Amino acid sequence: xxxxxxxxxxxxxxxxxxxxxxxxxxxxxxxxxxxxxxxxxxxxxxxxxxxxxxxxxxxxxxxxxxxxxxxxxxxxxxxx
Amino acid sequence: xxxxxxxxxxxxxxxxxxxxxxxxxxxxxxxxxxxxxxxxxxxxxxxxxxxxxxxxxxxxxxxxxxxxxxxxxxxxxxxxxxxxxxxxxxxxxxxxxxxxxxxxxxxxxxxxxxxxxxxxxxxxxxxxxxxxxxxxxxxxxxxxxxxxxx
Numbered sequence: 001x002x003x004x005x006x007x008x009x010x011x012x013x014x015x016x017x018x019x020x021x022x023x024x025x026x027x028x029x030x031x032x033x034x035x036x037x038x039x040x041x042x043x044x045x046x047x048x049x050x051x052x053x054x055x056x057x058x059x060x061x062x063x064x065x066x067x068x069x070x071x072x073x074x075x076x077x078x079x080x
Numbered sequence: 081x082x083x084x085x086x087x088x089x090x091x092x093x094x095x096x097x098x099x100x101x102x103x104x105x106x107x108x109x110x111x112x113x114x115x116x117x118x119x120x121x122x123x124x125x126x127x128x129x130x131x132x133x134x135x136x137x138x139x140x141x142x143x144x145x146x147x148x149x150x151x152x153x154x155x156x157x158x159x160x161x162x163x164x165x166x167x168x169x170x171x172x173x174x175x176x177x178x179x180x181x182x183x184x185x186x187x188x189x190x191x192x193x194x195x196x197x198x199x200x201x202x203x204x205x206x207x208x209x210x211x212x213x214x215x216x217x218x219x220x221x222x223x224x225x226x227x228x229x230x
Contacts, residue, residue: 010128010200011212044217053198056132072130072198076214079127079158079199080111080170080190 031061082138103175105182111170130198149185
């Protein structure tokens with residue numbers, strides 16, 4: 001079991017109802033963690049439309065999930 | 081220099097900061113809050129940023145542009161928070177020896193910033209509905225009960 005911190009922005013923040021939480025998980029990858037959270041909280045965005053960041057750097061969703069990291073799932077961006 | 085700003089932008093000051101006697105061209109771009117999007121009357125916008133990564137990715141885009149177009153200077157500032165109609169949401173400015181590189185670089189920076197920097201836009205419509213842009217899924221946005229008609 002790993003414990004990671006997950007930060008939420010924009011549509012995910014609203015759908016989760018908070019900005020950050022600690023999550024205990026057995027997910028092997030970031031994509032698996034997103035799927036787990038999506039199932040638990042009813043996020044509308046499918047995993048293939050969300051990018052992932054670990055400790056403030058982009059990482060592939062297929063990357064392994066390490067204990068103790070800070071994870072952000074990034075909905076489709078819309079600056080400008 | 082890429083940065084996020086919670087307060088209104090001052091384009092004249094931003095442009096002055098790029099002054100350089102080596103530059104023969106300065107091109108700037110201003111992104112404004114307009115009153116319609118895809119047929120919906122918009123009343124206000126809200127920008128939210130994942131600041132640490134937005135700043136890193138923004139800086140990377142400027143570094144790419146500097147190199148690719150041999151710029152003398154470049155800057156991009158993006159607003160966060162609630163903005164009204166007509167407000168300046170994003171400002172890009174570049175300087176180069178000649179206009180061709182300056183026009184191309186300015187375009188490159190705003191296009192890449194829109195595609196890559198983790199900033200999100202929520203539109204508020206006159207109907208009272210809201211929507212996170214680019215985040216719609218089949219059946220609309222959960223949590224936005226008063227979804228505007230498609």
